Amino acid sequence: MKQPYERPTLRKLTAGALHKFGPRAGAAPTTALDGVPVAELVARFGSPLFVLSERQLRRSYQAAVRAFGTRYPAVQLAWSYKTNYLNAVCRTFHQEGAWAEVVSGMELEKALLNGVPGPHILFNGPGKRRAELERACEVDAVIHLDNADELHLLLDVAVGRATRPRVALRVNLDAGIYPQWDRFGFNLENGEAWQALSRVVASGQLALVGLHCHIGTYVLQPKAYGTAATKLAAIALRCQRELHTAVQYLDLGGGFPSTNTLKGAYLPAADTVPPLDEYAETITNVLLGAGFPADELPLLVLEAGRALVDDAGSLIGSVLANKRLADGRRATILDFGVNLLFTSFWYDHHISPTREFSDHTEPTVLYGPLCMNIDQLRDSIALPLLAPGDTVVVHKVGAYNMSQWQQFINLRPNVVMVDEAGAVHLIRAAETLEYLQQLERVPAHLAGPRLSS
Amino acid sequence: MKLKPNIATSEAGFIFNPATGDSFAANPLAADILARAKAGLDAAAIKADILTRYDVAPGQLEKDWDDLLAQLRDFNLLDGSGKWEAGSEEQAMGKAK
């Protein structure tokens, strides 16, 4: 029998290790996802292929509920739809008990179709249209007010309704992190938030039920949430005192990091990202000590997105070609690029081969198949000597990719979910040219054959 | 293919260029190829031997062979300015004469 082949290659040895962290970790093969062989998944569903783990979705959800629920008596998670609004994912979280956090009329309808009762839908977003506000009122969703114009529009929409629309105020505040997200909601420090709250209550037309803030995304400082919780709790108490309105919930938004490594970070995220328990400890300590009577503690709402779903998603792809760049660097072209892996703009994603290789690795630039310069997945990753046809697995891609993916140059591929028993379900079929063209219309004068002059 | 005469190679794939102080790690197949080249075998003979011993298609081997030459050239390990074995790789790559 012939020996297995691995292309001949040389690696220059450098005194100071260039790739101090990570390279060896990258080389351990991932042969199966949730027990299903990668080769079988590719044979059945093609490549590229997104794979979601139902078990991991539930685990992450339950871990978050445990982190907060063991420290505070009333906790509610609201699944942030934009992070991943594939229905199978949303329904998994809803089965676990999640409400829905939506930011557009489309997402609102999606949540309703997924069986979420209107009152369990929190409607965020800086750009709500009149028809969307009317729809939200109709189904009794909670409208998280973003700005004064929206407040006035809603007051207009509220006229003549049998029930008062339920609202929460989105507050932006200085939580000690940079950059401060001040573009969403009403600012706390300059008095705008309090003014809006007074107006909401004085109007008599709206029911103030909550206060909301979302301080950022991938926030690495639990302390920042402590600051935000302190400030939100203080306004809630002031509402009670001065406006005689008891706020039912405090929503601290999302922004909890996943264990993906940010681009340019020196250490892998697994070693640097604080566990969710630290965030929970900080937030709940603040709320328990804020001065609410023990039987009037507000409900704590959280809109964790990436922290719940990132770990549960993987992307399988294939090597299309290898080439060498003008400066001698190795480049590998994969069958997916930033069209599917939007988050490669943010993260140095962990990427594994799917079979055993020798210990030899080569620093490689990873490109996608798009003909545009920005289609680069990693600028230097130590990978074994992959050959065309070899598959790789990109880990922790569950957040934002399956909603921000682009239908650009290539169609979107199959998405499957592995259930807890190991059965594989197609949850979004690969797009076809017919699907892509369904909504196009060709004007009559362009419909015929090409005119000759 | 002709390596610079002063380049040291070891069976384990360690390559050292005393002129520059650079050292390199070759994977097993690259080490094998370099050892044979140093022993004086020509490219055709080395390739034919690889095809009998390894599970690889001739087209893939040709492509990887060219890539190995590119690496050797890039690392400055080849003798002369690329005039090895006239009529072979360099010409095929349109660079020689």
Ligand SMILES: Cc1ncc(COP(=O)(O)O)c(C=O)c1O
């Ligand atoms: C209002 C709101 N809530 C929740 C989230 C989810 O954020 P993350 O995925 O960082 O947890 C976002 C995302 O930007 C958001 O804007």
